[in-house]
Amino acid sequence: MKKVILGWVGFIFMINILNAQAVEFYPSNWFVNMKNKQVQVLIRASNENFSNATLKIQYEGVQLQKVHHFSNGHYIAADIVISEKAKPGNVNFIIESEGKKINTNWTLKARRKGLGKNFAQGLSTSDLVYFLMPDRFSNGDPNNDKIPGLKDQGLNRDSIFIRHGGDLQGVTNHLNYFQQLGVTTLWMTPVVENDMPDRTEHGYAATNNYKIEKRFGGDNAYMNLSDSLHNKGMKLIQDIVYNHFGRFHFLVQDAPSKDWLHQWPAYTQTHYREQVLFDPYHSKSDEEKMINGWFTTEMPDVNHENVFVEKYLTQNAIWSVETFGIDAFRVDTYKYCNVEVMNRINKSLLDEYPKIFTFGECWVDGVSSQAYFVENNLNTPFKSNLIATSDFSLLFGGILPALNESNSWNNGVIKLYSTLAQDFLYKKASNNVIFLDNHDMTRIHSTLGESIPKTKIAYTWLYTCRGIPQLYYGSEILMKGISNPDGWVRLDFPGGWEGDTKNAFTEKGLSEIELSFLNYIKLLGNYRKNSSALKTGSFMQYLPDNGLYVYFRYDKSQTVMCVMNTDTMERKVSLSNFQERTVGFKGGKNIENGNAIGSTFTIPAMTMQVIELTK
Ligand SMILES: [Ca+2]
Ligand SMILES: [Ca+2]
Numbered sequence: 270m271k272k273v274i275l276g277w278v279g280f281i282f283m284i285n286i287l288n289a290q291a292v293e294f295y296p297s298n299w300f301v302n303m304k305n306k307q308v309q310v311l312i313r314a315s316n317e318n319f320s321n322a323t324l325k326i327q328y329e330g331v332q333l334q335k336v337h338h339f340s341n342g343h344y345i346a347a348d349i350v351i352s353e354k355a356k357p358g359n360v361n362f363i364i365e366s367e368g369k370k371i372n373t374n375w376t377l378k379a380r381r382k383g384l385g386k387n388f389a390q391g392l393s394t395s396d397l398v399y400f401l402m403p404d405r406f407s408n409g410d411p412n413n414d415k416i417p418g419l420k421d422q423g424l425n426r427d428s429i430f431i432r433h434g435g436d437l438q439g440v441t442n443h444l445n446y447f448q449q450l451g452v453t454t455l456w457m458t459p460v461v462e463n464d465m466p467d468r469t470e471h472g473y474a475a476t477n478n479y480k481i482e483k484r485f486g487g488d489n490a491y492m493n494l495s496d497s498l499h500n501k502g503m504k505l506i507q508d509i510v511y512n513h514f515g516r517f518h519f520l521v522q523d524a525p526s527k528d529w530l531h532q533w534p535a536y537t538q539t540h541y542r543e544q545v546l547f548d549p550y551h552s553k554s555d556e557e558k559m560i561n562g563w564f565t566t567e568m569p570d571v572n573h574e575n576v577f578v579e580k581y582l583t584q585n586a587i588w589s590v591e592t593f594g595i596d597a598f599r600v601d602t603y604k605y606c607n608v609e610v611m612n613r614i615n616k617s618l619l620d621e622y623p624k625i626f627t628f629g630e631c632w633v634d635g636v637s638s639q640a641y642f643v644e645n646n647l648n649t650p651f652k653s654n655l656i657a658t659s660d661f662s663l664l665f666g667g668i669l670p671a672l673n674e675s676n677s678w679n680n681g682v683i684k685l686y687s688t689l690a691q692d693f694l695y696k697k698a699s700n701n702v703i704f705l706d707n708h709d710m711t712r713i714h715s716t717l718g719e720s721i722p723k724t725k726i727a728y729t730w731l732y733t734c735r736g737i738p739q740l741y742y743g744s745e746i747l748m749k750g751i752s753n754p755d756g757w758v759r760l761d762f763p764g765g766w767e768g769d770t771k772n773a774f775t776e777k778g779l780s781e782i783e784l785s786f787l788n789y790i791k792l793l794g795n796y797r798k799n800s801s802a803l804k805t806g807s808f809m810q811y812l813p814d815n816g817l818y819v820y821f822r823y824d825k826s827q828t829v830m831c832v833m834n835t836d837t838m839e840r841k842v843s844l845s846n847f848q849e850r851t852v853g854f855k856g857g858k859n860i861e862n863g864n865a866i867g868s869t870f871t872i873p874a875m876t877m878q879v880i881e882l883t884k
Contacts, residue, residue: 291316292364293519295581296588297479298376301330301355303587304621309580310347310375312364315523318342322366330355331377337577339525346525346577351377381591384622387499388594391626392454392657394699394737395804397794398506399452401440401742402708403460403485404470407765409438410490416483420517421469426766429756432470437481437490439765441497446774448501450745451794455498456506456599458708460485465515465567470759471708472508473601474515474568478585488592495594504596507589511582511614512602513568520581521569529578531561531570538562539570543604543633547641547649560607573607583617590622599702603629603655604642612654628657628702632709636662636691644696657700660736663688664704668730669716671835672723676816682835686813689735699808703736705744712741712750712758719749721782725789726833726877732793733822733831733879735808745790746773746783789861796860796879802827809850817842817872821850828882830857834872843869844882854882 295311312319320342326333330352337346345364359374381388392398408414414424414434423431437460447455459472462480472482481491495505514521520529539562545555563570572578589595598618603611611629618625631642639662640647643655667688674680692698705713705727717723724747731738743762750758763779764772771778779787797803802822806829810820816836822829828850834840844851845868856867857880866880 292362292371292373294375295479296584298378299351299588300378300380300591301351301357302353302380303351303591305617306350306352307334308349308351308584309577310349311525311577311581312345312347312362313343313519313523314371315343315519317366317371319345319364319366322364325363325365326360327363328355328358328360328377331360340527341523341525343523344525381594383499385624388495388596389590389622389625390504390596391624392504392506392597392628392702392737393626393805394735396453396504396737397451397732397797398454398456398702398737398739399447399450399742400456400704400707400739401762402435402458402471402759403437403440404433404435404472405759405765406435406742406762407439407443408434408767409436409440409442410486411767413484413486419464419483420466421464423467423469426761429754429759430468430470432484433761433766434484435761435765436484437486437494441490441494443774444497444501444503447503450740450791451796451798452503452740453798454504454506454596456739457508459508459510459601460491463515465517468567473510474513474517475510476515476518478581479588491593499594505594506597506599507593507595508599508601509586509589510601511571511573511611512605513564513570516567516569518569525577528572528575531563531572533562536563536566539564539605543631543638543641546604546608547638547651560605562605564602564605570605573610579610579613583614586614586618587621590618590625595625597626597628599659600627600629600655603658604631604633608642608651608653615654615656626656626700628659628700629655631658632661635666636688636694638662640691640694643700645694646696647694657697657702657737659707659739660701660703663701663734663736668705668727671730671818671833672717672726676813676835682813682816682818682833685730686810686818689808689810692735699735699737701736702739703731703734704739704741705731706741706758707739708741708759709752709755710758711752712744712748714744714747715749715751720875721747721786722875725786726835726875728790728793729831729877729879730833732797733803733829734820738797740790743773746779746787792861800827800829800881802829811847816840819847821847823850828854829860830880830882831877832872832880833877834874837874839871839873841869841871851882854884857882 291314293313299308324336332350335348357379362373364371425431426433461475462477462482463469463474464476465474481488545551545559633639643658667685671682671685714724752758764774806822806824817840818833820831860879
């Protein structure tokens with residue numbers, strides 16, 4: 270008899286467990302003692318009908334305020350308040366639906382320790398960012414290359430569009446390499462689950478924002494990478510996508526209601542032209558298409574005007590910081606988002622994490638367009654609170670024409686000067702993340718016609734100009750690649766896979782030119798790391814003189830003179846021509862070779878010199 274009773278108890282218990290397993294929570298857990306005490310929990314059970322469900326929550330310090338139902342009965346949402354009394358533990362959710370009682374738990378965790386000290390630290394101009402694609406950097410664990418059950422089972426290093434097996438363990442294995450480069454901060458293409466049928470190598474088509482991609486090693490590998498970085502005094506940027514989901518995201522395939530996505534009578538793509546957002550003469554239909562049009566057929570556009578969607582995205586960002594120890598966010602496709610909603614998400618993050626830093630990908634045409642999307646001095650009805658942007662304008666409108674165009678009244682290096690002159694449009698231009706290439710763009714060495722002198726100038730500029738410099742993996746060893754298609758700029762980092770004959774980590778197999786370039790990048794990075802003028806100093810530029818462009822980084826303790834000669838001939842430079850910054854200095858030291866420089870010197874054509882001035 271006793272045995273029978275136990276059997277029944279076991280059976281009932283099993284039903285509850287089965288039910289509990291079928292229930293998903295978003296956020297998957299939350300934390301006690303957050304500043305914002307309110308959380309909205311989206312509850313999903315794809316084999317239940319919650320249309321008339323009731324919910325009870327039993328937990329000290331947790332109060333249920335409201336339950337929301339959706340047209341899709343697989344979901345309910347619960348607004349809850351977590352008071353200071355609440356302790357970490359399992360919060361009991363009892364859902365009664367169609368005569369059935371589902372008893373399930375949702376976890377409250379303790380907060381991460383070290384807020385602002387070893388996570389949520391933000392970025393500053395003292396940082397140097399290394400950007401990589403985990404699938405293409407290093408394969409630290411071949412066992413996760415293919416995960417049974419995921420839609421994409423491709424694995425082929427010979428194909429630019431199929432997965433190569435790189436992962437987070439591979440990145441963790443090479444933190445010393447980053448430190449040799451003087452890198453302080455890591456940014457990777459998105460690491461959340463992308464359970465899509467193909468093109469899963471880039472990570473921009475999320476299918477679950479609360480799960481780290483298993484082929485990258487899952488949650489544990491990300492946690493381990495974050496801890497390893499922080500133990501070395503480094504930081505972690507998370508790439509986050511608010512604009513779209515992957516087509517196989519559960520919120521697309523099984524949306525709580527139709528209005529979680531922007532719906533169109535027929536497939537409608539964004540036209541990618543941001544001008545319609547601030548053009549005083551724009552049409553409403555152009556504006557709607559820009560913001561609500563889909564990025565691609567595989568990336569449905571998220572409806573930010575839906576308040577549940579806004580909560581889902583906001584909480585996911587906060588959850589990511591608290592769970593994985595994120596220090597900053599790079600927001601993908603920022604200009605396609607509802608910027609009012611973005612402002613609220615940015616503010617929610619800052620309210621919880623005062624030092625958190627967010628920069629948006631605003632791939633736009635010109636400085637005024639770019640300034641529109643960040644904190645600026647423009648007199649427009651919309652005022653962005655975004656801290657910074659990837660500085661596309663300074664790249665396309667500045668350094669590239671400086672090196673690729675012949676100098677004239679309005680071409681060549683004057684464009685670099687003029688683009689920087691427009692910094693008055695930004696509240697704080699030095700927050701901008703400056704770069705020479707990324708995963709969408711032709712690699713810098715190829716953009717500059719594979720010219721070593723030009724590529725060398727480009728990097729010298731990157732490390733000495735105002736802003737937060739960002740490298741793109743592999744370009745430091747002169748990797749080439751034209752972004753047509755983008756797979757060609759996403760090739761494997763040499764040495765990341767066992768058996769690679771070329772290995773940039775050990776320098777084995779690098780050509781003399783590649784090695785010497787890598788050593789120069791290391792020299793620049795380490796000089797910058799110890800230079801207060803480059804990290805936090807002021808910036809002054811002089812009008813270019815027939816292709817000779819001189820600017821200074823300076824503070825009370827250090828003055829660094831940067832001389833870029835884009836002319837076709839050797840030029841003479843005299844400190845006395847730059848009195849405002851050179852008064853009191855007799856000469857300087859060339860940071861590349863340590864050579865002393867007098868008050869006048871010559872600089873060869875198409876070269877750049879960085880000179881620390883001496884008294
Ligand atoms: Ca792997
Ligand atoms: Ca959009």
